[in-house]
Amino acid sequence: MHDRLHNDEAIGPATVSTGHLPPDPAVDTLVQEAWDRYRDVSEGKVADYIPALAKASAEWFGICVADVDGGIHAVGDTDREFSIQSISKPFVFALVCQALGGGRARASIGVNATGLPFNSVMAIELNADRTMNPMVNAGAIATTSLAPGANAEARWSFIREGLSRFAGRELAMDHDVYESEAATNQRNQGIARLLLGYERMYSDPDDATDIYTRQCALNVTARDLAVMGATLADGGVNPVTRERVVDEDRCRRVLAVMATAGLYEQSGDWLYEVGLPGKSGVAGGLVTTAPGKGGLGVFSPPLDAAGNSVRGQLATRFLSERLGLNLFASKPAA
Numbered sequence: 001m002h003d004r005l006h007n008d009e010a011i012g013p014a015t016v017s018t019g020h021l022p023p024d025p026a027v028d029t030l031v032q033e034a035w036d037r038y039r040d041v042s043e044g045k046v047a048d049y050i051p052a053l054a055k056a057s058a059e060w061f062g063i064c065v066a067d068v069d070g071g072i073h074a075v076g077d078t079d080r081e082f083s084i085q086s087i088s089k090p091f092v093f094a095l096v097c098q099a100l101g102g103g104r105a106r107a108s109i110g111v112n113a114t115g116l117p118f119n120s121v122m123a124i125e126l127n128a129d130r131t132m133n134p135m136v137n138a139g140a141i142a143t144t145s146l147a148p149g150a151n152a153e154a155r156w157s158f159i160r161e162g163l164s165r166f167a168g169r170e171l172a173m174d175h176d177v178y179e180s181e182a183a184t185n186q187r188n189q190g191i192a193r194l195l196l197g198y199e200r201m202y203s204d205p206d207d208a209t210d211i212y213t214r215q216c217a218l219n220v221t222a223r224d225l226a227v228m229g230a231t232l233a234d235g236g237v238n239p240v241t242r243e244r245v246v247d248e249d250r251c252r253r254v255l256a257v258m259a260t261a262g263l264y265e266q267s268g269d270w271l272y273e274v275g276l277p278g279k280s281g282v283a284g285g286l287v288t289t290a291p292g293k294g295g296l297g298v299f300s301p302p303l304d305a306a307g308n309s310v311r312g313q314l315a316t317r318f319l320s321e322r323l324g325l326n327l328f329a330s331k332p333a334a
């Protein structure tokens, strides 16, 4: 997590949750305030391990809040497209849970941060090569391998169409990003084959890696992310299109896994600071869900060491505090 998130920065009066978002003008004002406050932050580094991602500008910055009533509050670069990357993971997991049942998905992939006992010394030594949960690559590629469909093309359609329903518009792949990652993703190919050896890969490993690479290259905007997050906040119904994408009970399972591992090894810090399920992607996107209230999408390419958007984290923490979204906040009853 970026150093600035460890500082007790004064971000104004914290609002305690009232069960819904503040009135629209107040949300608009706070989204603008978040953008003004962090627009000049220059820390972080644009990802370049996927060569095509290095073309992004460090300046791009957009923040969008989508409420469960369908209202949109957007400031900055919220219509600029970027690849969804790891933010596809919770949404593909949701679609697979919907198709297979949450129990089977959990048994096939796992939902724990490490999968090892609390005092395991091995946990320190081991890499997460076996599936632990669907938010890290091993579990995410295994999840993709579970997508229903008679062949790879059908499985890809299942994923692309499902993610499009979450966003409320037809999502298309960025071919440049796809080709760039497909040429450099030997590590993910290795993970998929290793999982086959551990019987945790449920279709051809090369096909699964290819579909996973495609799903990561789907283009979205900060606005799309806000609507996708708001769909998980709205019991699985897209608040803009009113289409049901997944069932209510799938949503709460997906949000639990996001809270556990959405920001990788910094998920505990994130929960401590922000108090909401979130998911980051290396292109600079960050989605956050406030159940029953709305979704937040931020886009800003410079990342911290763990691969999470620096301005994304700062803006989300600010909005969680000021909009009263932290799930752990309470006040004495009397």
Ligand SMILES: NC(=O)CC[C@H](N)C(=O)O
Pocket (backbone or CB within 6 Å): 084, 085, 086, 087, 137, 181, 188, 213, 216, 280, 281, 282, 283, 307
């Ligand atoms: N954290 C990310 O967004 C990583 C996604 C990327 N496609 C990968 O598998 O490496």
